[in-house]
Amino acid sequence: MRSHYCGDVNKSHLGQEVTLVGWVNRSRDLGGVVFLDLRDREGLIQVVYDPDLKDVFDVASSLRAEFCVQVKGIVRARPDSQVNTQMKTGEVEILGKELTIINASAPLPLSMDNYQNNSEEQRLKYRYLDLRRPEMAERLIFRAKVTSAVRRFLDSNGFLDIETPILTKATPEGARDYLVPSRTYKGQFFALPQSPQLFKQLLMMSGFDRYYQIVKCFRDEDLRADRQPEFTQIDIETSFMTSEQVMEKTEQMMRGLFQDLLNVDLGEFPRMTFAEAMRRFGSDKPDLRNPLELVDVADLVKDVEFAVFNGPANDQEGRVAALRIPTGASLSRKQIDEYTKFAGIYGAKGLAWMKLNDLDAGMEGIQSPVAKFLTEDIIKQIISRTGGQTGDIILFGADKANVVAEAMGALRLKAGEDFDLLEGQWRPLWVVDFPMFEKINGGLHAVHHPFTAPRGITPAELKADPVGAVSDAYDMVLNGCELGGGSVRIHNAEMQSTVFELLGIEAEEAKEKFGFLLEALRYGTPPHAGLAFGLDRIIMLMTGASSIRDVMAFPKTTTAACPLTNAPGFANPQQLVELGVSVIEKPKTDTE
Structure with missing residues (x-):
């Protein structure tokens, strides 16, 4: 035609x-x-x-x-x-x-220009019209070019595209599984995979050496702009390659994508430890375009008569950090209150501040509600350590270390945007040396996943000091967005059993859930490592979209619904009988 x-x-x-x-x-x-x-x-x-x-x-x-x-x-x-x-x-x-x-076309239910004000609900309900808009069409065409380039790179580097099952078994990946009832095994359920993690490890045990897959994954979790219940991974696994070699190969792939499709040279990929990233930026995925940094001042305020400062300063789990914002003294009291409210979203109980109106005027040039609790010498040391200049403001976070990191890290990003401080268009890095475990409600939880290998220690040494153990893991970060994460995997049955034990997975439960993996580890398992990239996030960044929903053909809403098909829906009662499933009705409220 x-x-x-x-x-x-x-x-x-x-x-x-x-x-x-x-x-x-x-x-x-x-x-x-x-x-x-x-x-x-x-x-x-x-x-x-x-x-x-x-x-x-x-x-x-x-x-x-x-x-x-x-x-x-x-x-x-x-x-x-x-x-x-x-x-x-x-x-x-x-x-x-x-x-x-x-x-012919009926009158349109939504505007079709690129500057339209359609609601997201309208756009998703009439997605077939929304996708006709050049802006949306270009993004999906660009997405196809990216996946094609990824396949060419991996194919040319000896990787094999191998499919793994979609119907599988629930695994502890840190989010809820989508469950699929079985008609032939009434009362039992498959789970949709949160990732192909175990299967790609089994492929390495099977001798395929280099695997990849552009694969759908599923997580039944709360949604954000960069989260969806179903998403796409560029999944990679290798045998006999170290973490350094995996990073080198995948960095080469990412450089090629940006160079070939955007004519962008990503430049150097610096390495930064998890501990350094949290200390300097309050985040394990720092945006290096933002020059602001958190500066520890606990040692300077541990003896002041101000409980807000001296409490966290003398607490092993506490932290007092300062954030200097150039020209920030221009902030009004109302704006400072808005910053305080913003920090409160992340658990901060308040926000101390110090305006450096005129350093040549000495203490007369300092404006701060906490200055009365600090000596002139301490104030001078804080200004010196943070690099303060006349016209700046210094914001303080004082609380448990995790609260300070969350609140001040978020405030750093907000201030960087508000004061137009971002430098450069693209700033990649690798974040490495993550802790193996974190303590949550008194128990240990895997920072990555329970199949990540610790770096350079034995099972006995891991058991003796699990909190101090560092994992052989690595995340690729670009402009404050985690593009992908990976690790060297455990290839020893004793180490894997030790990790399960530390996570509170008893031997019987481990056998029931992971018996096939523990068995496979007994038969000459090679050392292996891998990485999974979030394809949707990569496309979002490369196209300048504000949400991954704008680079997916048929995404869900923030409530995990599909206005186009009205999914999810109720099942046919006869189907439920065949599946051996009963449904608990949602209790009605007074307004229903």
Whole structure:
């Protein structure tokens, strides 16, 4: 039905007859001449119809937005005064000779321009229309280019694309599983995979050496802008490669993607330990475009008569950190109160501050509600340590170390945006040397997952000091967003059993859930390591989208619903009988 895509017609086709199909982006009648912007996935082109061909002209005059049409005409150059440099096809137009309406369109339920104010609910309900918008089409086409480039890179480096099961068994990955009832095993359930973790390890045990898969994963968890119940991973696993080699290979892949598709050189990928990232930036995925850093001042305030400072300063689990914001003394009291409220979202009980109005004026030039609790010498040391200058403000966080990191880390990002401090467009890094475990409610939890190997210690040494153990793990971070995370895996049955034990997984439970893995580890398992990238996040960053929902064809809402299909829905009662499943109805509220 077509000879060319709309967006591919150019000056090399001058004088040729072409046949195009697509949708009416816009139609306008200007003094007896109809100008039609025809759109397909590759772009727009202008088609001109004049009254000489009355029947064709009458059809052109009847068109409305989103009519699906076929156009036949001659390619000609636009007059110099009408050349549109903003369009790929802006130097040419089509003189229309024939026009067929393939399918008319009803009045549209949403606006189709790129600056529309449609609600997310509207956009997802009519996603098939939303995806026609050039902005959305370009993102999905770009996504296809990324996955194609990833496959080419991995294929050329000896990786094998191997599929793993979607119906599997629940594993402790840190989020809830989506469960699938079994009709043939009534009362029993499969789980949709949160990742192919165990299967890709088993593939390494099977001798396939290098595996990859662009795979759907599922997590039934609370959603954010960069979270979805189903998402896509670039999943990679290797045998006989160290963490350094895995990082080198995947960094090479990521450099290639940005260079080939965006003409961007990502530059150096610095290495930073987890401990350093938390100390300097309050985050294990710091945005290095932001020059602000947290500075520890607990040693300076541990003896002051101010419980807000001296309490955390003398607590082994506490922290007192300062954040200097250049020119921040311009903040009004109302703005400081807004910052205080913002820090409270992350658990901070308050926000102490110190304005450096005029350092040449000594203490007279310092404005702060906490200055009365500090000596002049302590204030000078704080200013010196933070690099304070006249016109700056210093904000203080004092609490448990994790609360200070969360609140001050978030405040650092907000201040960087508010004061337009970001430097450079792309700042990648590797974060390494994560702790093996973290304490939550008195118990140990794996920071990555329970199949991550500790760095350089025996099972006995791990058991003796689990909190002090460092994992052989690594995360790739770009502009404050974790693109992917990975680790060297445990390839020793004794070490794996020790980790399960430390996590409170008793031997019987470990056998029930992971017996196949523990058994497999007994038969010559090679050392192996891998990494999984979040494809949706990569595309979001590369296209400048604000949410991963804008780079997925059919995403869910923030409540994990699909307005397009009205999923999830209620099951047929007969199906539930066959599955051996009963449903507990949601209790009705007084307003229902």
